[in-house]
Amino acid sequence: AQALAIGLDKLSLPLGQVRAAAHRVVHGGMRLTQTCRITPEVEAEIEACAGFAPLHNPPALAGIRAVAKLWSAVPQYAAFDTAFHAANPEVATGYALPMAERVRGLRRYGFHGLSYAAIVRKVQLISGKTVPKRMLSFHLGNGASACAILNGRSVASSMGFSPLDGLTMGTRPGGLDPAVVLDMAARHGVDGAARILNRDCGLKGLAGTNDMRALHAAGTPEAAFAIEHFCYWAARHGASLCAAMGGLDAITFTGGIGENDGITRSKIVKHLAFLGAVIDADANARGDHALHAATSSVAIWTVPADEERQIAMEAAAAMDREGPK
Ligand code: AMP
Numbered sequence: 001a002q003a004l005a006i007g008l009d010k011l012s013l014p015l016g017q018v019r020a021a022a023h024r025v026v027h028g029g030m031r032l033t034q035t036c037r038i039t040p041e042v043e044a045e046i047e048a049c050a051g052f053a054p055l056h057n058p059p060a061l062a063g064i065r066a067v068a069k070l071w072s073a074v075p076q077y078a079a080f081d082t083a084f085h086a087a088n089p090e091v092a093t094g095y096a097l098p099m100a101e102r103v104r105g106l107r108r109y110g111f112h113g114l115s116y117a118a119i120v121r122k123v124q125l126i127s128g129k130t131v132p133k134r135m136l137s138f139h140l141g142n143g144a145s146a147c148a149i150l151n152g153r154s155v156a157s158s159m160g161f162s163p164l165d166g167l168t169m170g171t172r173p174g175g176l177d178p179a180v181v182l183d184m185a186a187r188h189g190v191d192g193a194a195r196i197l198n199r200d201c202g203l204k205g206l207a208g209t210n211d212m213r214a215l216h217a218a219g220t221p222e223a224a225f226a227i228e229h230f231c232y233w234a235a236r237h238g239a240s241l242c243a244a245m246g247g248l249d250a251i252t253f254t255g256g257i258g259e260n261d262g263i264t265r266s267k268i269v270k271h272l273a274f275l276g277a278v279i280d281a282d283a284n285a286r287g288d289h290a291l292h293a294a295t296s297s298v299a300i301w302t303v304p305a306d307e308e309r310q311i312a313m314e315a316a317a318a319m320d321r322e323g324p325k
Contacts, residue, residue, distance in 0.1 A: 002065035009069055020074045021067045022315035024114060024307065026056035026163065028080030030105055035083065035314035038055025038064055038076040039320055046078065052105065053162060055198060079316035084113030085147075085154045092156045092244060108165075116147045117314075119252050120304040126289045126303055132250035135307065136238050139305070141255030142170035142210060146234065148241035156244035158237040164197055168226075168233045170210030173201035175233075182290040203230060212257050212264065231264055235271030248275045250299040255290075259302055262287065269300060 029049035030108040050057040064076055093108045119137050135149040146168040147155040160164030168174045184193035204210040205228035215223040240305050242248045262284045269279040276297035283291050
């Protein structure tokens with residue numbers, strides 16, 4: 001709240017011209033499935049989802065409450081990282097758990113949805129073509145995930161109930177046998193295990209740092225193994241997502257690693273060569289948007305992340321849809 005007060009003050013925005021404030025909220029749970037105005041009911045629902053995303057939703061709520069105090073006349077909107085995946089088929093979202101657990105909301109939600117929604121919008125601008133039918137999108141940053149996008153809509157995500165699942169990440173382990181979690185909880189307590197799983201795993205757990213640039217510079221066996229682990233698991237999850245789309249027409253890369261790290265992109269695409277993907281080494285080294293070789297049957301694009309514009313556009317659309325209140 002303090003940081004926001006200082007930041008907004010320094011921006012010196014002409015308050016009378018600010019139509020709305022829009023927030024990224026990681027978890028919308030089962031009910032908040034599209035960008036909407038933050039009413040007391042919506043705020044309560046975001047709070048109710050905080051147990052699902054303890055690292056993400058409480059800070060988002062703190063921001064919402066701070067803006068409500070500072071800019072009491074400005075309407076606020078929430079855009080959810082889960083929303084893009086809300087229409088995933090039930091077979092993709094359901095865990096094979098007893099009904100009593102499932103009705104509590106234990107299911108796959110998927111995350112990075114605002115980033116993927118922006119990819120669908122931007123890949124058309126960058127490629128000059130319509131959205132590829134079966135698009136495997138990688139968001140590779142400190143958090144990392146992949147998404148199966150069929151005809152412009154998410155049908156499956158590598159992330160699940162929380163943003164811990166799926167790919168090897170900066171400080172999160174990605175997919176684990178649940179028995180590993182039980183063992184860690186028995187040894188370290190639930191809070192201790194949660195702390196380790198969120199902060200000390202992934203690249204950091206394997207090689208001491210979650211900074212991909214530092215790993216490339218290190219040149220140690222541990223750093224090389226961490227990079228290989230990251231790429232191998234990105235490809236393994238990516239290939240599984242191709243099954244959810246019935247094939248593959250295009251791959252997109254975004255995020256700090258996806259946009260900037262040609263070595264990682266090249267390794268992942270090599271693991272996916274059996275699907276027809278071939279990267280153009282020169283284009284990849286230059287960091288072009290179009291990365292597919294002439295022999296590739298799969299288009300490969302880098303697309304800059306654009307979550308902030310996506311949030312603003314979705315909030316503007318919600319204002320038009322819902323009208324002033
Ligand atoms: P993000 O969370 O999207 O900001 O991405 C952060 C990750 O991107 C960190 O692991 C950075 O080391 C990595 N990254 C940023 N720039 C580069 C680069 N030029 N080459 C390799 N990795 C990079």
